[in-house]
Each structure stands twice: as structure tokens, then as C-alpha cells.
Amino acid sequence: MTQGIRVQPVGAVPDAVLLAVARALRSSYADTRVTVAGRRWRPPASAYRPGREQYRADLLLDWVCARHDGADAIVAIANADIYEPGYNFLFGLSYIGSGCALIALGHLDRSDNGAPVTRPRLGHRAAMIAIHELGHAYGLDHCKRRGCVMRYEDQVGPVDRERGQFCADCRSQLLA
Numbered sequence: 355m356t357q358g359i360r361v362q363p364v365g366a367v368p369d370a371v372l373l374a375v376a377r378a379l380r381s382s383y384a385d386t387r388v389t390v391a392g393r394r395w396r397p398p399a400s401a402y403r404p405g406r407e408q409y410r411a412d413l414l415l416d417w418v419c420a421r422h423d424g425a426d427a428i429v430a431i432a433n434a435d436i437y438e439p440g441y442n443f444l445f446g447l448s449y450i451g452s453g454c455a456l457i458a459l460g461h462l463d464r465s466d467n468g469a470p471v472t473r474p475r476l477g478h479r480a481a482m483i484a485i486h487e488l489g490h491a492y493g494l495d496h497c498k499r500r501g502c503v504m505r506y507e508d509q510v511g512p513v514d515r516e517r518g519q520f521c522a523d524c525r526s527q528l529l530a
């Protein structure tokens with residue numbers, strides 16, 4: 355674990371979402387200081403794919419990793435849609451043990467029928483994905499246990515029901 359976690363907005367991320375993420379991270383990573391960066395980063399055009407109106411998740415994550423100083427872990431929250439070759443979209447991305455993580459609001463801000471969701475629901479979803487991706491950034495892999503935040507989810511329904519809890523195994527790995 356690092357000394358702290360930095361929450362970094364990329365693009366116009368609502369303050370309510372940043373605060374919801376910070377609050378949830380303080381609860382799930384209890385002994386870690388969580389700060390929210392005041393200055394928003396503008397996402398790099400080099401990672402944008404105009405034909406898809408999406409950012410390449412890996413390029414955006416590489417850019418986040420390169421910009422952060424390494425003392426704290428970083429979770430960047432992008433008000434954007436991201437994808438990787440082979441996937442239509444992703445909720446977030448991190449490399450195991452890298453200390454940096456990316457989440458994207460592009461597929462969290464609507465329900466399955468396309469209707470926009472409320473700010474509290476968007477904040478909850480962003481928070482759950484942030485806890486999950488930071489888990490990867492701290493070295494955790496996916497976990498199959500029901501109720502563990504490290505379960506792989508690619509639909510918003512299960513994310514809505516998550517509570518941000520690590521199972522006993524994942525928690526002990528985090529503290530190791």
C-alpha cells in the first residue's frame with residue numbers, strides 16, 4: 355500500500371462524483387489518505403479514436419501512469435467513453451501492481467435502456483469501479499467470491515448492488 359491515494363479528474367467530472375469516490379475509498383482503504391486533485395487534466399488527443407468517439411483505454415492509462423509522481427497511488431476518473439481492442443467498452447482499467455488506475459463514466463451514466471441515471475447512482479458506480487481498479491493497482495487479481503469488490507463485472511446491475519467490500523482473502527493480500 356502507498357501512503358495515499360490521489361483522485362484525479364480527467365475532463366469535466368461532476369464534483370459530486372469526485373466526492374462520492376473519495377468517500378468510498380476512505381472507507382474501503384481505511385488507513386490510506388485520500389486526496390482529490392483540484393486541477394482537472396485534459397485528456398490527450400493521441401488516445402482519442404474519432405471513428406468510435408472513444409478513447410483507447412490502454413493509451414489513456416499509460417498517459418495517467420506517466421503523469422503521476424509515484425508517491426501516492428492514483429485513480430483517474432475520466433468523463434469519457436473508453437474501449438480496448440476486443441471490447442466494445444470498459445468501466446475502467448489498471449495494470450496489476452502499477453499504482454495507477456483509470457475509470458471512465460462513459461458507460462456508467464445510463465441504465466441498460468439508455469436513460470440517464472441520478473448523480474448518487476453515478477457516484478456509487480464510479481466509487482465501486484474505483485475501489486476495484488485500485489485493487490488491481492495494489493496487486494490484486496480478479497476474485498470469484500460473491501460480494502467481493504474484486505469480482506469481474508461488465509454490467510451495471512451488479513455494480514449497483516456492490517458494497518465496496520473485499521473478501522477476507524483479498525483483504526489479507528492487500529495488507530500483506
Ligand SMILES: [Zn+2]
Pocket residue numbers: 486487490496505506
Ligand atoms: Zn478488474
Ligand SMILES: [Zn+2]
Pocket residue numbers: 497498499502503504505520521522523524525
Ligand atoms: Zn475477493
